[in-house]
Amino acid sequence: MARVYIPVGTVSGTAKAVAEACAAALRTEGHQAQVDTEASIGALNSGDWDAVLVVTATTGRGDIPSNLSPFYIALEEQAPGQNGRPFGVICLGDSSYDMTFCQAGALMEARFIELQGKAPVPRVTIDATETQTPDDDALFWLKEWMEEAL
Numbered sequence: 001m002a003r004v005y006i007p008v009g010t011v012s013g014t015a016k017a018v019a020e021a022c023a024a025a026l027r028t029e030g031h032q033a034q035v036d037t038e039a040s041i042g043a044l045n046s047g048d049w050d051a052v053l054v055v056t057a058t059t060g061r062g063d064i065p066s067n068l069s070p071f072y073i074a075l076e077e078q079a080p081g082q083n084g085r086p087f088g089v090i091c092l093g094d095s096s097y098d099m100t101f102c103q104a105g106a107l108m109e110a111r112f113i114e115l116q117g118k119a120p121v122p123r124v125t126i127d128a129t130e131t132q133t134p135d136d137d138a139l140f141w142l143k144e145w146m147e148e149a150l
């Protein structure tokens, strides 16, 4: 059994729904999972988490949603070392944004790598122009991530 912290970045709720689906799948496999739409370093540090799973949309021009950006900034300012703790990133975006497609997820992944997190499976991008079923796409990727990370 592993404990998984799931910080979420969302504007209109899709990423939250994807995160909830992932949490349910984790629980079905016997793990504990906490979805957090107000992620913080305090919660990250206090939960004795075995792994971190970031689920985030991209907004603006490649920006991290405003409910997740304080966490992103705090990760830089406080630099909580991850000491090889596994993490994964599920990025929701829209490829018509071209240069900034899923950039928020790329930023989060880079930050966790800087902090010595371990990404056993590279981030997955979910393109709103290509899928009507972001949950299913995320769950497909999650299976491999669970095997490698937990």
Ligand SMILES: Cc1cc2nc3c(=O)[nH]c(=O)nc-3n(C[C@H](O)[C@H](O)[C@H](O)COP(=O)(O)O)c2cc1C
Pocket: 009, 010, 011, 012, 013, 014, 015, 016, 057, 058, 059, 060, 061, 062, 063, 092, 093, 094, 095, 097, 100, 101, 102, 103, 128
């Ligand atoms: C104002 C706005 C700006 C967006 N900017 C980007 C972007 O720069 N890159 C990208 O990949 N997707 C972008 N998107 C697409 C969203 O990330 C995508 O629709 C996502 O599924 C929304 O998830 P949410 O419902 O959790 O907010 C943008 C969407 C909106 C409405």
